[in-house]
Amino acid sequence: MKLSSISPEQPVLIAGPTASGKSALALDIAEKQGGIIINADASQVYDCWRVITARPSAEEEARAPHLLYGHLPYDAPYSAGHWLREVKPLRPVIVGGTGLYFKALTEGMADIPATPDAVRREADALTLDTLLEGLDAETAARIDRNNRARVQRAWEVLRATGRPLAAWQDGTPPPLLPLDRCHAIVMDTEKDWLEARIRRRFRLMMDSGALEEARAMQDRYDPALPSCKAIGVPELMDHLAGRCSREEACERAAVATRQYAKRQRTWFRSGMRNWTKHTPASG
Numbered sequence: 001m002k003l004s005s006i007s008p009e010q011p012v013l014i015a016g017p018t019a020s021g022k023s024a025l026a027l028d029i030a031e032k033q034g035g036i037i038i039n040a041d042a043s044q045v046y047d048c049w050r051v052i053t054a055r056p057s058a059e060e061e062a063r064a065p066h067l068l069y070g071h072l073p074y075d076a077p078y079s080a081g082h083w084l085r086e087v088k089p090l091r092p093v094i095v096g097g098t099g100l101y102f103k104a105l106t107e108g109m110a111d112i113p114a115t116p117d118a119v120r121r122e123a124d125a126l127t128l129d130t131l132l133e134g135l136d137a138e139t140a141a142r143i144d145r146n147n148r149a150r151v152q153r154a155w156e157v158l159r160a161t162g163r164p165l166a167a168w169q170d171g172t173p174p175p176l177l178p179l180d181r182c183h184a185i186v187m188d189t190e191k192d193w194l195e196a197r198i199r200r201r202f203r204l205m206m207d208s209g210a211l212e213e214a215r216a217m218q219d220r221y222d223p224a225l226p227s228c229k230a231i232g233v234p235e236l237m238d239h240l241a242g243r244c245s246r247e248e249a250c251e252r253a254a255v256a257t258r259q260y261a262k263r264q265r266t267w268f269r270s271g272m273r274n275w276t277k278h279t280p281a282s283g
Contacts, residue, residue, distance in 0.1 A: 006029065011094065012035065015275065018054075019198045019257070021280035035065075041096035051208050075227070088176055108173055187278055187279075215240055
């Protein structure tokens, strides 16, 4: 794919697995064609993690406008719905690895109210069979009934709103940015190339202060918070607590990153067949 094939008049979406070179491509496009680089990575919205989540550096941010990076405190609630509302007024170059954000942007998303904590606790205490028994027939027919997270989400929606998930889905508004109104790019990477990049990048993160970043958050670390589930954070916190060596933490983080990248690649292959594939330069 050549940059000359991208219209400066259209928004640009760039999806791809972690460490695949998405941010570098976004910066190249923004510098040459203009536009604001918008974060579409769920871990990079928090202000406590720059190094560990590979957010653009201060130098990179100075080369082009960047938004929705590190703009939230570590304990702020945030979802695809929050992100969609923040993106709406912008003309962006949107880059990130959270497939759900791109799906919501290009296919639409039902505006389902957040689940109250009391309902979530009630659902947590129920068995999968009990949750299934509480669903309406239409929703039960649409979801993977062996996937507890999906079943519980459907049960919580019905319990909290009195309206079945299927009904919410049927009322989904039109997408904010349909694919035919943007240039949608997905990074096409070889597995071995990507794995080598992942290992190299985590070593660079450690050299750039990832451990110090984790240490600064140690007294606020809560593994239940979405911000604290960023890959590398639990592993480095275990090291700081004396539960594993530095080398073990780095290896576990590298393994977790590879597993996450595999899940991302699977999502992109199945859900982004109509996107333009871009193979990054080696290196």
